[in-house]
Amino acid sequence: TKGSVGFLGLGVMGREMARNLAAAGFGVKAYDVVPAAIDAMAETGVTPAASIADAAADADIVISMLPDTPQVEEVVRGDGGLLSSPPRGGLYVDMSTIAPEATRKLAADLLQAGVQMLDAPVSGGPVGARDATLTIMAGGEAAAFERARPFLQGMGSTINHVGASGAGQTVKLCNQLICGINLQAICEAFALGRACDIDLVQMREVLMGGSANSWMLENLGAAMIEGDISAGFRIDLMMKDLRLVLGAAQQNLVPLPATSLVTSQYIDAQAHGEGANGNQALFRVYDRMSGR
Ligand code: NAD
Missing domain, CATH: 1.10.1040.10 (N-(1-d-carboxylethyl)-l-norvaline Dehydrogenase; domain 2)
Structure with missing residues (x-):
């Protein structure tokens, strides 16, 4: 494969984004707190993960698409979260829409654990997610953005680095x-x-x-x-x-x-x-x- 992705959050948007990454030739291992959401990925080439740590362990990059700030806090700071089980590739891209302030704190704390974080929320709705035509606005280090770019290209068509951590949000x-x-x-x-x-x-x-x-x-x-x-x-x-x-x-x-x-x-x-x-x-x- 071109690279491996740990994907967290298989809701309305995430399930389409994970499917597109698999279709683009990336190895995708995905987790959701709702087991049925993982089961629904069966025919898509996405591999089920048993936990966040399982999704992250061998990943070049972890991508999350979660409802709100508390869920992103949970997957980063919670038991078995990314702070305690960082992705092998040291790169995490949160594509949910959450508070810019919380994003900056998460990015700073993850950096201490050797993980670069980008905030890369999207616009385009379920149709954009399905067609891999999302607009993606990313905040964080330019070098991390360049590492993430090939993966982002599997989900979107208008992809821009818009500033430092939090700027995407x-x-x-x-x-x-x-x-x-x-x-x-x-x-x-x-x-x-x-x-x-x-x-x-x-x-x-x-x-x-x-x-x-x-x-x-x-x-x-x-x-x-x-x-x-x-x-x-x-x-x-x-x-x-x-x-x-x-x-x-x-x-x-x-x-x-x-x-x-x-x-x-x-x-x-x-x-x-x-x-x-x-x-x-x-x-x-x-x-x-x-x-x-
Ligand atoms: P959703 O509620 O359909 O999906 C979220 C998924 O995250 C659910 O499957 C849920 O079970 C899962 N989840 C929750 N907590 C979790 C945890 N701790 N670990 C793992 N999985 C967990 O939401 P959505 O519509 O896909 O939106 C996701 C994000 O994208 C939101 O921030 C939303 O604002 C943003 N967004 C949505 C749209 C849209 O049109 N739906 C468009 C652009 C951006």
Whole structure:
């Protein structure tokens, strides 16, 4: 094989990324706390691992795709985690979206154990993960980035080193800020169009041809109109990202009024039990506000 990967986290995104790495000729040994998630990889050429340490032991690189900061902390600092069982190749790339501050601390502590860490969160959703066309934004040492690049190329098509440790997460948070406000803008346009008896299916297609087009309109707009709320990217995960955005804003004394407003609407969605639904379910906040 071209190189060996220990892969941690086989959820909506991770299972596709691990499969693509195996398809690209890398040896992939993968672990998830949910055994069924490992079993589901059976036909993909990915080898099951019994633990984090088992996935990491012979790996040139360990890659993780986990929900949030606490899970990344756990796989690094927990029993049998990467600090006590470092990958043979001394390279760890976390591709989850987590707090930039926590990332910097993890990178510093891992360095003490001889492991270089990159934060390399992604954009492009499950479709980008499936097609290996993710946009990857990496923070950390340039030399570590160069070592990781061939592996990243197995999962993404737009791959950039954006700065020191934590910078990848910061760029990703800026990405999420745009996605959230963009989604809110689409909800508002659909709420107004609907109330004025416009055919939303046609309206979406028309708008996609003009300057209001966006990834969100293309990828979530149709599901929003059809009332298909399956995830995709869960409301809970976006809420996690918006909380990280507002945390960074507060720390750096940057007012983000539009982000604050859309975050309130995500809280509304969560409070109405929509956390496990896809982000297009934000439209249901507008359904309720307009009595639909
Ligand atoms: P997910 O919840 O579907 O997958 C996470 C996986 O990690 C699950 O299978 C879970 O069992 C596993 N896991 C949790 N704790 C673990 C541990 N301690 N050890 C091993 N495995 C563990 O989430 P997802 O949608 O794949 O997203 C993963 C990350 O990528 C998140 O940070 C998310 O914000 C980000 N992201 C998601 C999307 C998207 O569209 N879904 C897009 C870009 C970025």
